[in-house]
Amino acid sequence: MSMSLRTTGPIAATVYRGDSIENTHLAHVAVVDADGRLLASFGDPSRVTLARSAAKPAQALAVLETGALERFGFDEADLALMCASHSSEPRHIERARHMLAKAHASEADLRCGGHAPLSDAVYVDWLKRDFKPGGVCSNCSGKHAGMLAGAQSIGAAIAGYERPEHPLQVRVKHTVADVCDLPDDAVQWATDGCNLPTPAFPLDRLARLFAKLAAAQDEVSKEAAATPRTKALARIYRAMTTYPELVAGEGRFCTQLMQAFDGAMVGKVGADGSYAIGVRASAQTERVGARGALGIAVKIEDGNVGILYAVVAELLALLDIGTLEQRTKLAAFHRPKMLNTMGIETSRLTFSVMLKRSTEHGVQ
Structure with missing residues (x-):
């Protein structure tokens, strides 16, 4: 099955140096629930994306x-x-x-x-x-x-x-x-x-994968009769959230994200600007419109990983996931200080991510 990659999208973040625009960064976002329903999006949630790692x-x-x-x-x-x-x-x-x-x-x-x-x-x-x-x-x-x-x-x-x-x-x-x-045949394959x-597949399916990871942990934790596949997904969720220091490393975004959210969220970066998060079911995911767990996937068109982390942190704030204290632990990634060699702040990052809520769920 042949699928073309989209290479355009709306601006999610802009870097200013003084009053001048230095760089703009295009992005796509898909937010789904454990049933695979698209709850919110930015850009093209079906953008065929090389998920990489x-x-x-x-x-x-x-x-x-x-x-x-x-x-x-x-x-x-x-x-x-x-x-x-x-x-x-x-x-x-x-x-x-x-x-x-x-x-x-x-x-x-x-x-x-x-x-x-x-x-x-x-x-x-x-x-x-x-x-x-x-x-x-x-x-x-x-x-x-x-x-x-x-x-x-x-x-x-x-x-x-x-x-x-x-x-x-x-x-x-x-x-x-x-x-x-x-x-x-709906998945394209290249060499990493x-x-x-x-693999390359629609961005909302990457969100779906991570929603499944979180949903599996929810199901297994209730001691419900789970399928072997669900138990396996829950095992992966627990391994990643129990050992976040092995998933990335000291000072890395994935490690700090999972440590900050203390088992309530799993996250993984992919090279060249892709990221996915699975959030266990809570009152917060319900307010987003989710039935159960939540999955979030992001693709930054130019592959800038620093901008990727900033946009992911911004999305957690927009969706009100976790507590302010938890999100503050990601502040260095969310609004990074852009300094020159003398330690003077020369640039600033602004966001223009406006999530479009699915009308199917009664939100706009």
Whole structure:
């Protein structure tokens, strides 16, 4: 199925230097509930979006459903790293190595390469030590280690596990489409920065995925009879929110978001400007019009990650999700200080995100 990518959209944020506009940033937003109903939007909520690492929970689901975690003794922290875009801190690299050992694999089996870390502090340390990163240092090493285990769990070779035609990736593709409520041919696939297939699908389906994660945790916490898929999604939710420091790292937005909301919200960034959040059901999600949990997905057209985090924080304020105290913990991302080399504030960020509420739910 052929789908074209939209490359235009309304302005969500503007950066001023003095009184002059320096940059404008276009964006799309989709807000859905646990039933997949579109509650609010900005721009095109059906914008076909490369979810990149925001799709990791769905890819981890495919591995989890092979039985690999039980077979190789992976724990919840390992599952969190499978969903991570980590900062290559020592704790991340050490856990990735332990996962490889549990899966009877080695760093040489990884088909992701080393790269500069996402953490400035780690980068400085590496430069001082003249450290050369290998595959285990990739921010996606947890996902790759999990896939090496998943391949073995279905009786497939680990060689070529990253290729689109490998039996594990065929399984991953079906699982990703299925959990997003799409037929297999409604998802486009490309090659990610870490060398694995990465999906593209409508933005509201990314929101749907994260609403499902939060809804699954709601259902399991009520001790209701849940399906194996629901239990698996809830397990992923708990792993990410219990170990947010493994999902990203020190000072990173994903980690601080999940720490601030203390288990009530899961969030994950995707490279080049995509983000998704799942919010557990509450009086606040009900006021938004949700039946149960809430899912929010964002795409910034120019891929600016700093602007992405600012817009996500702005959306939480607009939707009145969480407390003011919780949202204030994200203030450095929401309204970042834009300073020059002398510490003088030179620029300011303004928002123009106006959510259009679905008329179907009696709001405008």
